[in-house]
Amino acid sequence: MKKERYTISVFTEDIVGMLNRVTIIFTRRKINIDSIAASESEIANIHRYTLVISEAEDMVKKVVLQLEKQVEVVKAVYHKDSEVVYQEIALYKVPTEVLLSGGEAEKIVRAHHARVLSVEPAFTVIEKTGHKEETQALFNQLEPYGMLEFVRSGRVAITKPMKTLKSIVEELEKVQY
Amino acid sequence: MDTIEVKDTMPKQGLMTGSQAVVQSIIAEGVNLMFGYPGGAIMPVYDALYDVEQELTHVLARHEQGAVHAAQGYARATGKVGVCIATSGPGATNLITGIADAQIDSTPLVCITGQVASHLLGTDAFQETDVVGISMPVTKWNFQVTRAEEIPMAIAKAFYIARSGKPGPVLVDITKDAQFEEVDFNYVPFTGMRSYRPKPKLDLDSVKAAANLINSAKRPFILFGQGIILSKAEKEFKSFIEKTGIPSAWTILGLSALESDHYLNVGMLGMHGNYAPNKLTNECDVLIAIGMRFDDRITGDLSRYAKQAKVVHIEIDPSEVSKNVHANIPVIADAKEALLELSKIVDEKTHPDWLQKFRDLEMEEYELVIGNELYPSTEKLTMGEVINEINIQSDHNNIIVTDVGQHQMMSCRYFKFQQTKSMITSGGLGTMGFCLPAAIGAKMGQPNKQVIAVIGDGGFQMTLQELGTMFQYGVDVKIVVLNNEFLGMVRQWQEMFFEKRYASTTMVNPDFQRIVSGYGIATKKVVKREELADAIKEMLNHKGAYFLEAIVGKENNVFPMVPTGASVSEIRLK
Known part of the structure; x- marks a missing residue:
């Protein structure tokens, strides 16, 4: 089966070691995690992990069932890129002199709708949010001017077709055992 | 979900140490038998066990692996949760094989490990190991306790998770300072959590x-x-x-x-x-x-x-x-x-x-395989005929426990069963060394049943230290070692798929009779067919533990066989 990019959202109780329990499911099957982001959810004490992997859907389905099987996982779901609204953030550190010279670099920053977060005598930090392709495009254009440092976050994603987490949790809390 | 077994003796309440809370929590879950091995980081719990010997028997194994397999055997024979306990570091890591075995075979286990004091966590302290991390892939759930007040809840949750839904092993790791700390103890059985709904609603x-x-x-x-x-x-x-x-x-x-x-x-x-x-x-x-x-x-x-x-x-x-x-x-x-x-x-x-x-295909199998195995014309005994003789002579109020390999497949194929939970074997993990300690646990859980441990000469030597446990507690297990002086199943594969290149499968064995005799266990060795029936009779009638060693054909194979990668319909009769 064809490999595609999937976003897996895992909602868990907020406890120590949960990230480990989640990631070993992938490790064991030798699935590389392209990106991972952990944060709170809209419900207190429920954390969400957003993972991106490239795999065949059949495997993704099985992995999600394995995730759901974990005692402290409240819910796990997977989506194709078309089913989620997602963003990543990238930070670029470039020499300030490149931007001061009034040349191409400034135009590049403008064209990409990136913003300058901090200007120091030696370096400037630029921020760009978008899809990976977009943050990568800016990287590719800035790189020739001297990239001092680069970092990109994991994907965060909001799912389009989904029951609200609140309704899922309410249903689970109603179950007797 | 199983109903929670409530014991007549209610657990104590009020102020106590964390280690007393551990013991009282276990008692509150209706447990009266557990297996383990002491050590530095779990000593406070052992000290608390000393006071409750009447209510909660602790069986001292000879190795933590023996303790966990015994707890598995107990769980499989009784349908209850098996409990085992070990110290930090090597004590904890020695449990891992049994935990993995219980995970893949869905056996309910609660494992309790001591841990170094919480201020030493992550410092490579003496006998410190990250057992929560190590056991994570092979437990249904695990948890580290660093404060005494967490103990009752952690243990209640552990039992609930171990026995509910598809059962499995859980591990609770308790730092030594939490064992010493005081807690106002009040045990409340765990009744459920939103993230874990073990019983699906029937559609x-x-x-x-x-x-x-x-x-x-x-x-x-x-x-x-x-x-x-x-x-x-x-x-x-x-x-x-x-x-x-x-x-x-x-x-x-x-x-x-x-x-x-x-x-x-x-x-x-x-x-x-x-x-x-x-x-x-x-x-x-x-x-x-x-x-x-x-x-x-x-x-x-x-x-x-x-x-x-x-x-x-x-x-x-x-x-x-x-x-x-x-x-x-x-x-x-x-x-x-x-x-x-x-x-x-x-x-x-x-x-x-x-x-x-x-039935027609069964007849074909009988003619080519079963008949020869049960009623052989070979000079040497076969595994099947030993098993068949036990079938003939026993009253089927038995529990058969096996190790892993040829004798296991023979036992599954040829033993006859009348009662549920009367066969205990390591199926998913295929853990050699499982049998002897599991049989001890099974016998202690079902003392009125005849427990027969069938083991190969290889697997027997993996955990034969547990003969010491049998000796100390007078556990009446009948041990049948089917000795072919080979790691038989691997040898069979070498014969069939590796051009008979017998790499490291020959066993030069010690005199098992003398070793077992040293533990005060009655022994007998059978080589000839005409001695077999009497020897089995003697074993089954013997009061107390018995060791029967049967010397079987060295290069016999288990058939039928579906070779790896073949289809089930390509099963071979020879």
């Missing part, structure tokens, strides 16, 4: 769909596994198959859920299973799998497995459904609940011609 539509398919089937075939035993559905299962007249075959963990001589029991599935059920898997039109998970040893090549059949899969764990074999009709449910509903709406039927096909 009656799926039951109807399953019934329709079963009713329309011409050649239906049932595969049953340990799910029947775990959900205590033996009776419901039997009524279901008797109503529908469907031939039923078992996985080795499902063995003993249905008596061996039932007219619809058509034998063992898998690599060394019976000829008929393997062959006919690829001829049935509806395959009904109940409480089993289509392990690769059952299916052989998946791309040629039951492709002609529509599949009904009754299973409590959603992640097992369509994992290996696509289920046309999944019934995600507790086996007992599903079978009760299903039995109401299936047609009463018989399938005499179809059943006869199984």
Whole structure:
């Protein structure tokens, strides 16, 4: 089966070691995690992990069932890129002199709708949010001017077709055992 | 979910140390027997155990692996949660094999480990190991306690998780300072959590769909596994198959859920299973799998497995459904609940011609394999004839415990079972060394049953230190070592697939008679056929533990066999 990019959202109780329990499911099957982001959810004490992997859907389905099987996982779901609204953030550190010279670099920053977060005598930090392709495009254009440092976050994603987490949790809390 | 067993002796309440809280929590769960091995980081709990010897017996194993396998044997023989306890570091890591075994074979276990004091965590302190991290992939749940107040809840949760849904092992790691700290103890059994709903709601539509398919089937075939035993559905299962007249075959963990001589029991599935059920898997039109998970040893090549059949899969764990074999009709449910509903709406039927096909193939297998194994004309004894002699002489109030390898397959194939939970074997993990300690646990859990441990000469030497445990507690296990002076199963594969290159499978064994005698256990060695019946008689009648060593043919093979990568229908009789 064809490999595609999937976003897996895992909602868990907020406890120590949960990230480990989640990631070993992938490790064991030798699935590389392209990106991972952990944060709170809209419900207190429920954390969400957003993972991106490239795999065949059949495997993704099985992995999600394995995730759901974990005692402290409240819910796990997977989506194709078309089913989620997602963003990543990238930070670029470039020499300030490149931007001061009034040349191409400034135009590049403008064209990409990136913003300058901090200007120091030696370096400037630029921020760009978008899809990976977009943050990568800016990287590719800035790189020739001297990239001092680069970092990109994991994907965060909001799912389009989904029951609200609140309704899922309410249903689970109603179950007797 | 099982009902929580409440003991007559209520646990204490009020101020106590964390270690007393550990012990009182275990007592509150109705446990009266546990297995373990002491050490530095768990000493406070041992000290607390000293005060409750009347209510909670601690069995000192000779190695932590022995303790955990004994807890497994206890759990498998009784259906209760097995409990074991060990210290930090090597004590904890020595439990891992048994925990992994319990995970893959769905055995309810609560393992408690001591841990270095919380201020030392992560410092590479003496006997510190990250057992929570190490055990994470092989436990159903685990938790580290660093404060005494967490203890009652952690242990209550541990028992709940271990025994509910699809059972499994859990581990609670308790730092030494938490064991010393004081806590105001009040035990409240755990009743559930939103992220873990172990009992799926039975979907009656799926039951109807399953019934329709079963009713329309011409050649239906049932595969049953340990799910029947775990959900205590033996009776419901039997009524279901008797109503529908469907031939039923078992996985080795499902063995003993249905008596061996039932007219619809058509034998063992898998690599060394019976000829008929393997062959006919690829001829049935509806395959009904109940409480089993289509392990690769059952299916052989998946791309040629039951492709002609529509599949009904009754299973409590959603992640097992369509994992290996696509289920046309999944019934995600507790086996007992599903079978009760299903039995109401299936047609009463018989399938005499179809059943006869199984019997015909069974005859073929008998002529080429079974007859020779049970009534051999060879000079040396065979494993099968030793097992058969035990069948003939025993009253079937037995629990058979096996190790892993040729003797295990022979035991599964040839022992006859009348009672549920009377076969205990390491199926999924295939842990050599499992048998002797598991048999000790089984006997201590079911003291009124005759427990017979069947072991190879290889596996026996992996955990024979547990003879010490048998000796100390006077555990009456009958040990049968089938000695072929080889690691027989590996040797068989070397013979068949590695041009007889017997790399490191020859065993030069010590005098087992002298070793076992040293533990005060009666022994006998059998070489000749004419001595066998008397020796088994002596063993079965002997009061107390007994060790019978049978010298069997060195290069005998287990057949039939589905070679790795072959289809079940390509099962070989020789």
